[in-house]
Amino acid sequence: MLGVLLAVNAGIAAFGSAVSREHIDGWYASVPAPIWVPENWVFGAVWSTLYVLISVAAWLVWRERRRRRVSTALTAYVVQMVLNSLWSPVFFALYPAIGSLATWLALGIHMLLLLSLVVMMSEFWQVRRTASILVAPYALWVIYAASLTVAYAVVLP
Template structure:
């Protein structure tokens, strides 16, 4: 950038506006993902340390701090993946991929309360509801992976660990059904 383009009263360069817009969109993806995780956690936290703490769990269950850390890292990865797809909107059809991203956020938001918060009222049915939502989430994330990969190989690769984690969480949910 030349000195004259940084002088007061000069127009902002189009590429600067594009970079700012791109950074803002990334921030929106990150905030949306964080808000979903925080809302679901807030709705479920009382029960997570209540009935769930006493429930029989699969031997491969990780500690809560590991689980929370992994969810956080994976949501950051999904946000970056969605952003990479969004950046290609001028050269590729991205509406389907981004719709799947939004759908997986919604399903993710529903899972924690359905499994943890509904258990005191619904009992075993909440475990089945949680498993059903997690299955739908897995299907949605697998579809998002396929759509993201069509647009950006890097975006598709960022979804792989998230899909793996979803399948792991589904196995924990199924174990809850079998053991309780």
């Protein structure tokens, strides 16, 4: 099951990269970046690490299924992964079509993602505390990424 979770998360990462790539070199490269935005390669390195942590956390919860009720925790995991997978197409691919509205929609996705992460971390904590702790860096990164989305939403036409 760990392999399945890693593969699913790798697929989500590949999807996000595929829908973002042309826009990162296009409109995104041409707009002023917030001073706290890292180099583009940092995003790939951080997300790769976070997806592994998220996969391991979900796997630890899944392993408890015979001893505890884990359906709510795993449902929260799926919900936040769906929201996670929506951000890149909305932020990057929709911007050329609908302008700054795309950045505001992406920020809304970030807020829903954070809410779902709080639920997931709480549910993971009840099942396997280590799983919840493994997800904490992901929650911090999503907060940081949301701050970047706010900055772009404010300055983009």
